[in-house]
Amino acid sequence: MHRSSSALAISLFLLTGHAFAEEKHVAASPCTESEKPVTLGSPLSYSAPVAIKPRGQGGFTLKGLVPDLFANSELERQKQKEISRFLRKAPIEAYVTGHKKPDRYGRHEAFLAHLKDGNEILLQDSLVAKGLARVLTDSLEDDCADHLLSIEATARKTQKGLWKEAAYRLKKADDLHLSAIVSTYQIVSGIVLSVHRKADGTSYVNFGDNWYEDFTISLGKKGLQSWEAKNKFLDDLQNKPIYVRGWVEDRGGPLIELQNASQLTVAGETKSLGDTR
Incomplete structure (x- = not known):
């Protein structure tokens, strides 16, 4: 206790x-x-x-x-x-x-x-x-x-x-309609295009070339530590299919902030996510 x-x-x-x-x-x-x-x-x-x-x-x-x-x-x-x-x-x-x-x-x-x-x-x-x-x-x-x-x-x-309702089903990272999902809790899937680390400790997992429009995952220092303590380096996510869950924010484009490692799953590496269709 x-x-x-x-x-x-x-x-x-x-x-x-x-x-x-x-x-x-x-x-x-x-x-x-x-x-x-x-x-x-x-x-x-x-x-x-x-x-x-x-x-x-x-x-x-x-x-x-x-x-x-x-x-x-x-x-x-x-x-x-x-x-x-x-x-x-x-x-x-x-x-x-x-x-x-x-x-x-x-x-x-x-x-x-x-x-x-x-x-x-x-x-x-x-x-x-x-x-x-x-x-x-x-x-x-x-x-x-x-x-x-x-x-x-x-x-x-x-x-x-x-899970029969469209509002709660899995969303595709390359087909998000921001106005329909902003400020809602969603599960999003996609293939990671790139990982970018900033000097201030913030990291971004990107799913498209346009960071201001395409879906992004952000990690502060705490989120990054949580992920890398449980998994491998964040950079290893590049080109991998992943699932992420969280509250969708409007940061120019749709964004989910990662607070802990359980929010992000690499497809095929866990049984906990199951069939996400």
């Missing part, structure tokens, strides 16, 4: 009236094995797109999920139904990362879980498996990111839920 977890436990107890659960011998998820849970009482309510609120103050947001509010009302209804079904399986436990501060509404990022036959079942797993949520890797440890991305790959391959 993180060194601040004891203080966090006291804070959560004061806010929600719930304490740490007793130790159990369970098959833990790679997303929760390093944390200790807080057991939540009932009732628990859901607030779209990813907030869970126990009785009293505070609350939680679902860690590792893109905060999608579906325009398709049927998808949103299915998501709400799945979350409500899960929250009825008391007791529900929240795994909260101790070193991250709550948001401005006092909510902590958390994984929510219940036990079934000695196995830990995560709400995040259930939503991703049914195609009712996409994976947001920004604050995830590598093992957890790989776990959720593998579940997502299966849902995408079988076109579960949101």
Whole structure:
């Protein structure tokens, strides 16, 4: 556990009236094995797109999920139904990362879980498996990111839920319509044309000759360190087919900023992305 977890436990107890659960011998998820849970009482309510609120103050947001509010009302209804079904399986436990501060509404990022036959079942797993949520890797440890991305790959391959919708399908780097995707979370595929490093530590992965119009990935020093610590040199990406996920920005042309290595995958070098059609 993180060194601040004891203080966090006291804070959560004061806010929600719930304490740490007793130790159990369970098959833990790679997303929760390093944390200790807080057991939540009932009732628990859901607030779209990813907030869970126990009785009293505070609350939680679902860690590792893109905060999608579906325009398709049927998808949103299915998501709400799945979350409500899960929250009825008391007791529900929240795994909260101790070193991250709550948001401005006092909510902590958390994984929510219940036990079934000695196995830990995560709400995040259930939503991703049914195609009712996409994976947001920004604050995830590598093992957890790989776990959720593998579940997502299966849902995408079988076109579960949101993966039937054109808005969420894989986008091609050479056929992006910026006005339609700016400020949205996307998965983009393409073949890297070049890699450019600047003196200030910023790096760019380019997919076309015109840096001001074609799709680009940018990496600050932190993003570059994350990638090269887990993989090989960034320059080795040249001429390789890759997939990248993230929020699309308008920087003259469409751009995704790489925060951690789990956002970028080289085609054929991992099982976690699966069939991305």
